Amino acid sequence: MSGEADTQHGETRLIDSLEQISSGYDVLLCDLWGCFHNGVTPYPAAVRALQRFRAGGGAVVMITNAPRPSAPIRRHLAHMGAPDDAYDAIVSSGDATRDVLLSGTYGKRIHILGPKRDSAIWEGLPIEHAPLESADAILCTGLFDDETETPEDYAELIAAGVAADIPFLCANPDIVVDRAEQRLYCAGAIAAAYSDAGGRSLYFGKPHPPIYALAMAEATRLKPGLERARVLCLGDGPQTDVLGAARAGLDGLFVTGGLAAEAMGADPERPDPARLHAYLAEAQLTPAYAIGRLR
Numbered sequence: 001m002s003g004e005a006d007t008q009h010g011e012t013r014l015i016d017s018l019e020q021i022s023s024g025y026d027v028l029l030c031d032l033w034g035c036f037h038n039g040v041t042p043y044p045a046a047v048r049a050l051q052r053f054r055a056g057g058g059a060v061v062m063i064t065n066a067p068r069p070s071a072p073i074r075r076h077l078a079h080m081g082a083p084d085d086a087y088d089a090i091v092s093s094g095d096a097t098r099d100v101l102l103s104g105t106y107g108k109r110i111h112i113l114g115p116k117r118d119s120a121i122w123e124g125l126p127i128e129h130a131p132l133e134s135a136d137a138i139l140c141t142g143l144f145d146d147e148t149e150t151p152e153d154y155a156e157l158i159a160a161g162v163a164a165d166i167p168f169l170c171a172n173p174d175i176v177v178d179r180a181e182q183r184l185y186c187a188g189a190i191a192a193a194y195s196d197a198g199g200r201s202l203y204f205g206k207p208h209p210p211i212y213a214l215a216m217a218e219a220t221r222l223k224p225g226l227e228r229a230r231v232l233c234l235g236d237g238p239q240t241d242v243l244g245a246a247r248a249g250l251d252g253l254f255v256t257g258g259l260a261a262e263a264m265g266a267d268p269e270r271p272d273p274a275r276l277h278a279y280l281a282e283a284q285l286t287p288a289y290a291i292g293r294l295r
Contacts, residue, residue, distance in 0.1 A: 093205025107136020207244030
């Protein structure tokens with residue numbers, strides 16, 4: 001039995017553990033930041049939950065808006081102490097963005113906006129780093145310094161890019177993330193400002209189709225003959241993970257103890273049901289399930 005039966009009644013089911021519903025699914029598309037780790041260290045309960053799912057025969061594809069290819073993300077997870085038996089594969093917004101850059105759809109002269117740590121997204125690609133005035137497109141992986149800057153620091157660049165009708169390629173649709181106790185702006189915040197100013201912003205990560213096409217291809221490789229009803233998307237981003245699952249026609253598990261924790265009551269581990277349903281109603285979202293933390 002798949003999780004679809006729970007969505008047909010139009011109300012999100014609040015659960016205490018993944019094991020309550022795991023028998024209904026063959027593959028998990030699991031968010032990283034805010035669901036599996038906090039930007040510094042993995043959540044032990046989340047690690048155990050995914051290990052149990054895999055031990056029971058399931059497959060786990062990490063699906064992340066990180067603006068880097070999957071290989072350096074895997075190395076970063078290992079560096080922070082994440083065991084590799086908690087997942088089978090990684091698909092990133094960086095992977096989806098590299099595909100577009102390789103295709104040349106938006107030209108080869110690219111103006112880069114983002115920190116040096118994201119350089120893997122363009123390494124080895126046939127593109128030319130160009131100043132803004134001669135660029136075919138802007139590639140944004142994030143703020144140059146996300147610990148001190150805000151989107152307002154890019155007002156001049158945004159105005160110039162919009163005036164020249166340069167497409168803005170957003171390699172990370174997240175607006176903000178939480179690194180331990182610090183909330184930081186991401187590329188999605190600049191892309192939103194670019195659109196608000198009248199520019200063309202294009203997105204390749206969650207909740208947009210390119211990353212889900214890659215993730216489902218990977219999931220089907222791991223589980224040949226996979227049915228979409230047997231795939232569950234997990235994540236803490238209402239407008240990325242939850243909305244993305246809905247747009248892709250997949251069941252979703254909303255992890256409320258991440259970005260939305262403050263709206264869920266005093267205990268991030270145990271969201272208040274009334275607050276949860278009010279929050280989802282206002283957001284016009286109805287994931288199949290919700291849980292305080294992945295466990």
